[in-house]
Amino acid sequence: xxxxxxxxxxxxxxxxxHKLDPRVKLFGALVYIVSLFVFxxxxxxxxxxxxLLFLIKICQVPFRFMVxxxxxxxxxxxxxxxxxxxLTPGKQVLFHYGILTITMEGVKNAAFMLVRLTYLIVGxxxxxLTTTPNQLTDGLEKALKPLSKVxxxxxxxxxxxxxxxxxIPILIEETDIIMKAQMARxxxxxxxxxxxxxxxxxxxxVPLFISAFRRADDLAMAMEARCYEGGEGxxxxxxxxxxxxxxxxxxxxxxxxxxxxxxxxxL
Amino acid sequence: xxIIKASKLVFxxxxxxxxxxxxxxxxAVDHVDLDVNEGDFIVILGHNGSGKSTLAKQLNALLxxxxxxxxxxxxxxxxxxxxxxxxxxAGMVFQNPDNQIIASVVEEDVGFGPENLxxxxxxxxxxxxxxxxxxxxxxxxxxxxxxxxxxxxxxxxIAGVMAMEPKCIVLDEPTAMLDPNGRREVLSAVHELNRKKxxxxxxxxxxxxxxxxxxxxxxxxxxxxxxxxxxxxxxxQVEELKRHRLDVPQATLLAYELKKAGLPLxxxxxxxxxxxxxxxxxxxxxxx
Numbered sequence: 001x002x003x004x005x006x007x008x009x010x011x012x013x014x015x016x017x018h019k020l021d022p023r024v025k026l027f028g029a030l031v032y033i034v035s036l037f038v039f040x041x042x043x044x045x046x047x048x049x050x051x052l053l054f055l056i057k058i059c060q061v062p063f064r065f066m067v068x069x070x071x072x073x074x075x076x077x078x079x080x081x082x083x084x085x086x087l088t089p090g091k092q093v094l095f096h097y098g099i100l101t102i103t104m105e106g107v108k109n110a111a112f113m114l115v116r117l118t119y120l121i122v123g124x125x126x127x128x129l130t131t132t133p134n135q136l137t138d139g140l141e142k143a144l145k146p147l148s149k150v151x152x153x154x155x156x157x158x159x160x161x162x163x164x165x166x167x168i169p170i171l172i173e174e175t176d177i178i179m180k181a182q183m184a185r186x187x188x189x190x191x192x193x194x195x196x197x198x199x200x201x202x203x204x205x206v207p208l209f210i211s212a213f214r215r216a217d218d219l220a221m222a223m224e225a226r227c228y229e230g231g232e233g234x235x236x237x238x239x240x241x242x243x244x245x246x247x248x249x250x251x252x253x254x255x256x257x258x259x260x261x262x263x264x265x266x267l
Numbered sequence: 268x269x270i271i272k273a274s275k276l277v278f279x280x281x282x283x284x285x286x287x288x289x290x291x292x293x294x295a296v297d298h299v300d301l302d303v304n305e306g307d308f309i310v311i312l313g314h315n316g317s318g319k320s321t322l323a324k325q326l327n328a329l330l331x332x333x334x335x336x337x338x339x340x341x342x343x344x345x346x347x348x349x350x351x352x353x354x355x356x357a358g359m360v361f362q363n364p365d366n367q368i369i370a371s372v373v374e375e376d377v378g379f380g381p382e383n384l385x386x387x388x389x390x391x392x393x394x395x396x397x398x399x400x401x402x403x404x405x406x407x408x409x410x411x412x413x414x415x416x417x418x419x420x421x422x423x424x425i426a427g428v429m430a431m432e433p434k435c436i437v438l439d440e441p442t443a444m445l446d447p448n449g450r451r452e453v454l455s456a457v458h459e460l461n462r463k464k465x466x467x468x469x470x471x472x473x474x475x476x477x478x479x480x481x482x483x484x485x486x487x488x489x490x491x492x493x494x495x496x497x498x499x500x501x502x503x504q505v506e507e508l509k510r511h512r513l514d515v516p517q518a519t520l521l522a523y524e525l526k527k528a529g530l531p532l533x534x535x536x537x538x539x540x541x542x543x544x545x546x547x548x549x550x551x552x553x554x555x
Contacts, residue, residue, distance in 0.1 A: 010371060012409045133371045166371045169413045215366045222367035225327050225359040226380040226427065227351055235385045237378040237392070 011129040017059035018130045021246045022139030028253050029127040035260045036116045036123070044263045045115065051256050052119055052126075061129045069125045070118060077117050084110040133165035135238065142240050155231030163219070171212060178207050270340055270435055270467055271326060271357065273301040277334035278321050278490075295321040297490035298335070303469065305434065308461045310478040311471045312501075313487035314512040319471045322487070323439040326469065327359040340434065355384065357435045357469075358428030362443050364420035365412075373415075373423050374399065374408040380431040391430075398429035401464065402456045418449025422456050429460065435467035436460070442474065450474075475502075475516045479537045486511060499535035518542040 012018075017025070032051075039048055056063060070077075088110075090103030128136070137158035148154040179189065182203050189200055278296040281289055295318045303309050313319040324330040325337055328344040340356045342349040358380075361367045370376035374395050381391045399405040402422040412420055421441050428436055438457065442450040454477060460466045470477060478484050484501045486494035488511040494501055501508070505515050505523045515523070522536040522545070530549055536542050 010411065012372075132375060134375045162371070163369065166369065166412075170365055215363075218361065218363055218366035219369070221324075221329055222359075222361055223369060223379075225329060225354060225361075226431065227354050227383040228379075229351075229383065233385045234382050235387060235391065237375060237382055237388065237395075239388055 010132045011061045011065055013060040013130075015058055015060040015130065016245065017055065017126065019245065020130075020249055021240055021242055022131050022135040023143050023240065024242075024246045024249045024253075025127045025131050026136070026139050026143065028249070029124050031253055031257050032123045033120055035257055036119055038264055039260050040264050041267055043267055044260055045112070047256070047259055047263060048119060052123055055126050056122070059126055059130050061126070065129060066122045066125045069121050073117070073121060077114060080113050080117065081110045084113050133162045137162040137165075138236070138238065138240060159231075167212075167215070170215075171208070174211060175204065175208055178204055268338065268341060269302045269304040269307075271301060271303040271338070271469070273299055273325075273335065273337045275300065275335035276322070276325065276332050276337055278318075278325060278330060279333045294490050296325070296332075299487075299490075299492050301485070301492075303435075303467060305467050306461075306465045307482045308458070308468045308480065309470070309483050309485070310481040311469065311485045311487060312473065312475070312478055312513060313471075314473055317487040317511075318490035319487050320439050321490075323359070323437050323469070323471050326357050326437045328353045329359070355431055356433055357437055358431055358433035360421070360424050360428055360436060360438045360441050362440045364417055364424055364444065367424050368412045368420060368427075371411055371413075372408075373404065373410050373412060376412065376423060377426045377430050380427055384431060394430040394432065395426075398426040399423075401429060401460060402426045416449060417445045418452035421445065421449065421453045425453070425456060425460070429466075433466070435469065437469045437471070439471050440473070441470075442472065442477065450477075473513070475514055475519075479516060486513065488512070498537055502537055503534035 032048075036048060039045060056066065085102055085106045086100055088103055088106035090105030092104035093101060094104060094107065095102040131139075140161070141154055141158040144152070144154045144158075183189070187200060187203060189197065189204070191197075192200070276296055276299040277294065280293045280295055282291045282293070284290045297318070299322060311319050311322065321330060325332055325344065326339065328339075328350045331345055337344045339349075339353045342352055342356075344350070344353050368376050369379050377395045377398055378391050381394055386394070395408075396405065399408055402425050404419065404422050404426055407415065407419065407423075412423060415423065425436070425438075425441075436457075441457075442453055445453065457468055457470065458480065461468045470481070472478065478501075479498055481498055484494075484496060484498055485492050486501065486508070493511055494504070494507065502515050502519045505520065508515055514520070516537060518539045518541065519536055522532050522542050525546075526532045526534075530546075531552075532545050532549065536545060
């Protein structure tokens with residue numbers, strides 16, 4: 001299961017989406033998430049679907065990569081759907097048994113919630129799959145630059161984020177190895193009550209933390225050896241500047257958002 | 268004066284108790300003298316805990332000597348304002364390939380050093396391409412480091428250092444975590460940089476085989492340089508090496524044992540090739 005996390009897993013390709021300025025993509029993901037919770041009704045849903053399909057088509061990332069991100073949140077999705085299904089009050093009762101009631105509104109809500117969550121994950125993974133973590137944090141750094149004037153360590157935070165993203169797969173692999181090593185010596189991570197299982201995690205977490213600290217130490221030294229001295233005086237491999245394509249993307253984004261809002265207001 | 272010169276270098280790890288009093292002092296490097304000429308391929312040998320890594324970290328000003336002086340291209344590493352120049356001149360590659368790659372894409376990692384130096388964007392890309400080519404990793408430029416083998420990762424790390432255009436690279440046991448293939452890959456990349464680009468190499472290792480092609484060898488034990496010389500001179504002293512808990516290359520060991528048993532072999536045989544030739548000569552002489 002651990003290996004299914006697609007967060008921060010860049011998929012290299014040469015599509016127009018890959019070439020967009022990361023700030024556009026960051027902002028785009030934000031706008032898309034907002035739009036998912038703004039739309040109401042079938043037409044809004046259609047527009048959101050078309051927009052997402054269009055993105056998936058042009059970003060040249062295999063569809064299965066995006067769907068992979070859904071696996072870890074299946075349980076969350078089922079929960080949300082079930083709650084919406086049974087707990088939405090409404091006039092048109094479809095099914096009634098004891099305290100369980102399913103209404104037409106409940107079915108609708110559950111379906112839309114499922115769609116929203118799915119689109120949310122797939123939509124944001126379009127962003128993370130087409131943007132390297134470094135670009136992403138570069139984008140974040142530049143977008144938040146004004147905050148550094150009031151003393152927010154923007155560069156340090158974005159550097160920490162990009163390093164964290166880089167080490168996620170390494171630490172996952174390490175967890176796997178430690179887990180197997182402990183299992184080989186009789187540890188059991190799967191049985192017992194929740195408390196027992198939580199306790200059983202300790203022999204897994206302690207070595208993992210120790211190794212993470214050791215890695216952090218090594219990495220800090222390697223960065224220092226390569227003359228890293230914080231954000232001052234650094235040049236950029238990919239300096240961020242908006243090009244025509246980026247303005248086009250903004251235009252598209254805003255017309256999409258406008259469309260969603262219009263559909264909600266007028267329909 | 269050579270590109271790297273050390274005079275009576277001492278480094279002490281000082282452990283303090285809770286009140287800040289000195290609890291114990293461990294001398295990791297003990298009065299070491301080094302003199303490395305530009306373009307040389309130097310190997311520093313030593314078993315675990317001999318102080319060789321501590322010495323390496325001083326070459327890059329990651330550690331500052333407790334006593335004595337270390338000059339990198341004539342610059343004293345003790346002076347705070349020299350640190351940047353020292354690190355630019357002597358790049359460093361570490362043991363664990365995963366813990367020294369910063370970025371999630373190969374080319375971005377190679378660009379990290381030049382970015383820190385404030386190199387203009389276009390120049391960074393040129394350097395990234397050049398240094399990836401020089402270690403034969405250009406076709407992996409857009410890959411994630413996580414998908415590379417150990418040897419490939421280590422070559423990326425070397426490219427990352429090369430992009431800073433150093434005159435010297437210090438490699439601190441770069442092959443210790445690699446399989447034999449990865450080890451060969453890394454070593455041939457390093458040798459090529461030394462031969463083609465004239466980069467001074469200081470290779471720290473405990474694998475004897477890696478020292479065979481060196482221009483000069485230092486052997487360390489308990490923080491001191493206990494032997495130094497050409498590979499032939501060093502490896503002909505099998506007993507002495509054993510005393511410092513080091514092995515000799517297999518071919519050398521076999522030649523040594525054969526000689527002890529009475530075969531007329533010369534000292535300082537380093538490779539299988541040489542051994543085979545010498546044995547053939549023995550056989551020809553014998554049949555005559």
